Amino acid sequence: MDFQTAVFFFLSAILVFASLRVITARNPVHAALHLILAFFTCGGIWALLQAEFLAIAIILVYVGAVMVLFLFVVMMLDINIDRIRQGFWNYLPLGALLGLLMVLEMGLVLGSKYFQVPAAEAMVPAGVSNTKAIGALMFSDYVYPFELASLILLVGMIAAIVLTYRGPKHSKYTSPNLQVFVKAKDRVRVLQMPVEKD
Amino acid sequence: MDALMNFGTGIFGGAWPAVWTLIKIVLIVAPMMLGVAYLTYFERKVIGYMQVRIGPNRVGPWGLIQPIADGLKLLMKEIIVPSGANKGIFIIAPMLAIAPALAAWAVVPFTDSLVLANIDASLLYIMAITSMGVYGIILSGWASNSKYAFLGAMRSAAQMVSYEISMGFSLICVLMVSNSLNLVEIVNVQDQGRFAGLGLSFLSWNWLPLFPMFLVYLISGVAETNRAPFDVAEGESEIVAGFHVEYSGMAFAVFFLAEYANMILVSALTAIMFLGGWLSPVGFLPDGILWLFAKMSAILFLFLWFRATFPRYRYDQLMRLGWKVFVPICLIWLVVVGVWMMSPLNIWK
Numbered sequence: 001m002d003f004q005t006a007v008f009f010f011l012s013a014i015l016v017f018a019s020l021r022v023i024t025a026r027n028p029v030h031a032a033l034h035l036i037l038a039f040f041t042c043g044g045i046w047a048l049l050q051a052e053f054l055a056i057a058i059i060l061v062y063v064g065a066v067m068v069l070f071l072f073v074v075m076m077l078d079i080n081i082d083r084i085r086q087g088f089w090n091y092l093p094l095g096a097l098l099g100l101l102m103v104l105e106m107g108l109v110l111g112s113k114y115f116q117v118p119a120a121e122a123m124v125p126a127g128v129s130n131t132k133a134i135g136a137l138m139f140s141d142y143v144y145p146f147e148l149a150s151l152i153l154l155v156g157m158i159a160a161i162v163l164t165y166r167g168p169k170h171s172k173y174t175s176p177n178l179q180v181f182v183k184a185k186d187r188v189r190v191l192q193m194p195v196e197k198d
Numbered sequence: 199m200d201a202l203m204n205f206g207t208g209i210f211g212g213a214w215p216a217v218w219t220l221i222k223i224v225l226i227v228a229p230m231m232l233g234v235a236y237l238t239y240f241e242r243k244v245i246g247y248m249q250v251r252i253g254p255n256r257v258g259p260w261g262l263i264q265p266i267a268d269g270l271k272l273l274m275k276e277i278i279v280p281s282g283a284n285k286g287i288f289i290i291a292p293m294l295a296i297a298p299a300l301a302a303w304a305v306v307p308f309t310d311s312l313v314l315a316n317i318d319a320s321l322l323y324i325m326a327i328t329s330m331g332v333y334g335i336i337l338s339g340w341a342s343n344s345k346y347a348f349l350g351a352m353r354s355a356a357q358m359v360s361y362e363i364s365m366g367f368s369l370i371c372v373l374m375v376s377n378s379l380n381l382v383e384i385v386n387v388q389d390q391g392r393f394a395g396l397g398l399s400f401l402s403w404n405w406l407p408l409f410p411m412f413l414v415y416l417i418s419g420v421a422e423t424n425r426a427p428f429d430v431a432e433g434e435s436e437i438v439a440g441f442h443v444e445y446s447g448m449a450f451a452v453f454f455l456a457e458y459a460n461m462i463l464v465s466a467l468t469a470i471m472f473l474g475g476w477l478s479p480v481g482f483l484p485d486g487i488l489w490l491f492a493k494m495s496a497i498l499f500l501f502l503w504f505r506a507t508f509p510r511y512r513y514d515q516l517m518r519l520g521w522k523v524f525v526p527i528c529l530i531w532l533v534v535v536g537v538w539m540m541s542p543l544n545i546w547k
Contacts, residue, residue: 027284029284029340033337036333052317052318052319053319056322056325056326057322059327059330060325060329063329063330064326064329064332064362065329065362068333068355068358069355069359071333071355072336072355075340075348076352129318129319129379130318130319131318131379176518177518179515180515
């Protein structure tokens with residue numbers, strides 16, 4: 001077993017453990033933390049495949065931004081884990097069926113000829129920047145799917161704002177713009193008064 | 199150098215490359231920690247003089263041993279874990295705060311050959327690693343089981359995520375003009391141009407053509423490190439000490455180290471991205487690592503100067519600055535740089 005394989009098995013073991021803990025941890029914050037660990041390890045495995053751009057992107061986007069907000073929400077919720085677990089045995093058959101289906105689908109995809117690329121062929125020749133190659137492909141061959149995906153994301157973003165928007169607030173409000181640009185002249189008036197003589 | 203390599207291979211055999219890397223890591227981290235210690239001393243002295251005080255002057259000559267004494271004191275103190283705290287996360291949180299600040303140094307170049315790991319996508323690596331620094335703060339706030347700590351953590355999470363966006367956009371402008379994600383390459387590109395040819399290379403550094411981005415990066419850097427005037431996460435006058443209110447002894451000291459290590463990191467990155475790194479400002483002086491240190495010190499002095507000068511931002515004003523001022527400026531300048539590069543006036547060829 002060469003070094004790379006050893007690292008792969010090490011990372012995979014952590015990934016499987018972390019993923020299991022995500023669904024078994026009793027504390028939702030612990031579950032979220034294990035999800036972060038899972039993303040990070042996943043980035044490690046991608047880096048092992050010489051896909052350094054994807055590896056760094058998953059850490060930058062998921063670990064650095066998405067999970068921060070996720071943790072933010074999970075911390076503020078008061079989740080009663082026992083009540084959530086009540087229906088476990090009722091839902092188990094349906095869940096198991098879905099799980100089996102997903103395993104089957106993944107097996108079909110991974111077993112197809114598109115994934116049977118020899119390792120030597122998949123290796124990137126030295127001196128080619130991963131990021132540049134992905135960027136060039138993204139804005140040439142895949143420009144329409146890419147723009148479509150960003151459009152869908154934009155629609156999702158606007159939809160989320162519309163769903164949570166509760167109409168204009170009629171509370172007292174001072175514009176920070178006016179506050180920031182305030183001058184001493186506007187607030188304090190220096191008066192020249194004649195000295196009162198009596 | 200070859201003699202050293204042969205000597206090492208003789209002693210450690212096949213394990214020598216790993217040992218040599220460890221030695222290099224120690225050679226980076228140890229001076230950095232010393233730098234952190236003396237940055238605290240520098241800060242107290244600078245702010246002291248700005249406030250017409252003397253600052254620490256009792257321990258050693260001119261108070262020079264003060265940071266060592268402070269460190270020893272914190273090392274001796276007990277670490278108190280509050281009742282009801284989540285103990286594991288409470289202990290891990292300070293480590294999560296300092297680890298990214300140290301790990302980022304792996305790709306920071308000191309000169310064009312003096313860099314631990316000269317990887318292709320070092321700029322992306324830095325952005326990814328530094329974006330994880332927020333976890334130490336959020337988790338410490340949550341695990342402390344304290345209202346003030348939790349408020350500090352919430353403030354910090356929102357603030358750091360917001361300012362990361364403008365920071366990322368300003369770095370996108372830098373990578374556009376340098377046509378590379380490699381930090382060594384980014385510095386080398388700044389050595390070319392009309393002014394560099396005239397011997398005035400400080401005018402061809404990125405700060406001049408990307409001036410708005412330079413300001414955005416510098417200010418976002420202050421916000422990312424939770425320094426005054428953006429220190430709402432600590433906010434002594436509002437929420438006691440924010441996220442680390444329950445920490446004592448060495449656990450507190452680690453948070454302190456992380457904050458200052460992050461300051462040094464941000465100043466190093468600003469020097470590399472916008473101020474030409476190790477390049478000398480004028481043609482007749484040689485380039486060298488001392489220039490990098492001089493630029494870093496100047497930026498660190500700015501950090502301290504800000505702290506002594508500006509009152510703390512109110513929370514809504516801070517969010518407004520990040521989202522309604524910096525993000526639009528970045529988006530506009532991104533388009534300006536793109537058009538500039540495609541026009542005949544392109545200066546980065």
